Amino acid sequence: YALGSQCHVMYFVVAGEMAYAHGKMIKPKSPSNCCMVAIGSWACELALLFVWKHHGLMTVMGMPCELALIEAAMFHEVLRQCPPVREVCRQYALIVSKECSSALG
Numbered sequence: 742y743a744l745g746s747q748c749h750v751m752y753f754v755v756a757g758e759m760a761y762a763h764g765k766m767i768k769p770k771s772p773s774n775c776c777m778v779a780i781g782s783w784a785c786e787l788a789l790l791f792v793w794k795h796h797g798l799m800t801v802m803g804m805p806c807e808l809a810l811i812e813a814a815m816f817h818e819v820l821r822q823c824p825p826v827r828e829v830c831r832q833y834a835l836i837v838s839k840e841c842s843s844a845l846g
Contacts, residue, residue, distance in 0.1 A: 761799045
């Protein structure tokens with residue numbers, strides 16, 4: 742997961758932890774220079790809703806980590822088969838899109 746690369750999955754931390762450094766291409770030297778993504782947390786949910794690129798670097802800081810992934814293509818296939826869930830996701834995507842637009846000015 743590197744700055745500027747295309748993102749096709751949502752990540753769930755199952756064991757260990759990941760370090761996320763926004764806007765960085767090089768692994769941080771210490772956890773204080775990044776945001777830690779712990780067990781039970783997730784990253785890149787927007788990849789399921791939009792064409793998305795990574796905005797930073799996510800890596801391990803030393804401890805092994807286990808991730809579970811949801812691939813966007815498979816998620817979209819499930820949504821095609823379940824119109825009520827697709828509609829909820831569509832509404833959520835509209836809300837997120839408006840929030841992102843507002844945040845960017």
